[in-house]
Amino acid sequence: NIVMTQSPKSMSISVGDRVTMNxxxxxxxxxxxxxxxxxxxxxxxxxxxxxxNRYTGVPDRFTGGGYGTxxxxxxxSVQAEDAAFYYxxxxxxxxxxxxxxxxxxx
Amino acid sequence: xVQLVESGGGLVQPGRSLKLSCVASxxxxxxxxxxxxxxxxxxxxxxxxxxxxGSSYIYYAETVKGRFxxxxxxxxxxxxxxxxxxxxxxxxxYYCARQGTNSNxxxxxxxxxxxxxxxx
Numbered sequence: 001n002i003v004m005t006q007s008p009k010s011m012s013i014s015v016g017d018r019v020t021m022n023x024x025x026x027x028x029x030x031x032x033x034x035x036x037x038x039x040x041x042x043x044x045x046x047x048x049x050x051x052x053n054r055y056t057g058v059p060d061r062f063t064g065g066g067y068g069t070x071x072x073x074x075x076x077s078v079q080a081e082d083a084a085f086y087y088x089x090x091x092x093x094x095x096x097x098x099x100x101x102x103x104x105x106x
Numbered sequence: 107x108v109q110l111v112e113s114g115g116g117l118v119q120p121g122r123s124l125k126l127s128c129v130a131s132x133x134x135x136x137x138x139x140x141x142x143x144x145x146x147x148x149x150x151x152x153x154x155x156x157x158x159x160g161s162s163y164i165y166y167a168e169t170v171k172g173r174f175x176x177x178x179x180x181x182x183x184x185x186x187x188x189x190x191x192x193x194x195x196x197x198x199x200y201y202c203a204r205q206g207t208n209s210n211x212x213x214x215x216x217x218x219x220x221x222x223x224x225x226x
Contacts, residue, residue, distance in 0.1 A: 043201055092211055095211055097150055
């Protein structure tokens, strides 16, 4: 089974900063990665699919990248409302999620 | 507006059964694959089960295979999860989630979830 590992587990960022979080697959998964944002008390929301495609309505400050085993989610000019957990997911018929990265605002 | 609303959660003793429901609205339910995904308290996300639009294809996570059954009623726009032989490790918030368009294996809409607590 392919394991998805996210890093860091948490990060504290100031409004306006640029932040990059990572997702590493234990084997090559091509571009088959999605990213989700989950705010406290809410269900996850799809941000990015197939590594770099922004979902409908997602602000363009969110950018996904990577291929193979190493993937990134970058948020340019972080806003207060971006404080959340972020999860990567292998797009596959037995999907697996990473353990998440918690983004906190200073 | 797409809406998914889960129900049926609650407190149940180990070894007992529970059936969850998810009512869909705002889209043509019969055109989409559907999933159950769970999240234990304070933990990450775990995919549980999938059913194709016409119920022809069904997949389960190894952790629930043989104990959980996913089904759907397209006439009622409703997704189900029958859970049997429940264990403490099944305690979680259970979300129903819509498959991406063209059966892509990402999840573009999620319900608010229903909480299942397995405890004596």
